[in-house]
Amino acid sequence: MYKEKNYKLWYRMSAALLIAAVLVHISGYFTNMLYVLAWVLWMPVIGLFVICFFDYYTALRLKPAISKRIFSRESIKTPLFAIMCVVAAYVIFNFIYGFAMLSEAGDLQTIEGIYYSVKGDTMTEISYEKYVSYALTSYRLLSGHSLIFVAIPVWYFGVRADQSI
Secondary structure, three states: OOOHHHHHHHHHHHHHHHHHHHHHHHHOOOOOOOHHHHHHHHHHHHHHHHHHHHHHHHHHHHOOHHHHHHOOHHHHOOHHHHHHHHHHHHHHHHHHHHHHHHHHHOEEEEEOOEEEEEEOOEEEEEOHHHHHHHHHHHHHHHHHHHHHHHHHHHHHHHHHHHHOO
8 A cells, every 4th residue: 555645646646637637628718739738638647547546446445444534524525525526517517518519510521621510411611710619619528528537536645645544
């Protein structure tokens, strides 16, 4: 099992990654120039989430009381838990809104500088502004899910570091 200082390190790393994920996601309201970074950011996000999951699973097998301490009233009343809940609510909203927008859009294509929305066999010309709007929505769908997969480890490692479990 990890020592307390390792939990503090994991907490700091996950908090820094959450800040990076939020900044990359917020940039999706203005530009999709960081699209590649949004994909690259998924690697440490998934790695951190897997570490969090296996640490909890291992600790639960070795000390079953850990589950009660991690999900105790004290740990749920922390600001970290509130942040995680706000992020989860935003991710759900972002998912529903994004899919509603993109189901309206269909597949986006550019042919000789003209922008099209393709639904089934129908190809409709759309404005550049509409095309950019759909592209940014697609970008935010990609980057939005990384937020919850980082918020959970922030809360988990924060609780573990504070409780010295």
